[in-house]
Amino acid sequence: MRKRTGVLILVLGAVALMTFFVLLCRDPEPRYQGRSLSRWVIRYATPPRMSLSAEKDEAADAIRHIGTNAVPYLLTWLRYEEPPGKRKRLDTVNKLLGWLNAQLGAAGSWALKDQQGERAHGACLAFAALGPEAKAAIPELSRLLCAPNGTPGDAGAALALANLADLGLPPLVAALTNADAHVRVRAVFNMEHLGTNARPAVPMLINTMRDNDWFAA
Secondary structure, three states, rough: OHHHHHHHHHHHHHHHHHHHHHHHHOOOOOOOOOOEHHHHHHOOOOOHHHHHHHHHHHHHHHHHHHHHHHHHHHHHHHOOOOOOHHHHHHHHHHHHHHHHHHHOOOOOOOOOOOHHHHHHHHHHHHHHHHHHHHHHHHHHHHHHHHOOOOOOHHHHHHHHHOOOOOHHHHHHHOOOOOHHHHHHHHHHHHHHHHHHHHHHHHHHHHHOOOOOOHHOO
């Protein structure tokens, strides 16, 4: 029992130390009701379930209150690229935490997640909560959408524009005629998030599907 307790103390101490340095070094974020924009963005991106719909609405309201101050952060976060080996390292740590979890009979799971990855995905979706307040982000999102394949944020920009509905439609439509097949594919695959807002683009979508370069991208 003492050995288990010692291992637990070491693990918790390491996690606490890492958390301290992250908090010390990170840039201050906009906050609302005592919570950082990061936390609201991750909460907003939580898969919708009946029990979480109220939390999603609360997060959307918080993001709207933060308003245009959120835009630079969202644009930065959606460019996140998972570092090589990070997933493997997380899996290794989670195996240890899972073992401790079982040994101590603790409730719930201690598994760690790639919060930067979750935040990057959430940043793309959060533009829907901002709506017209995100208009200033359109030029940068359009640039990233049409960037060479593999540019950090290229796919995220396409998803963010799709979540801006009418505001995001013109850049996505323009991308359908881009000379780069990767850009055209990016635009097409994110049109589905526009729903009925994509109706004006249907003729161009049909032409794009006939594209000889479609499967080369």
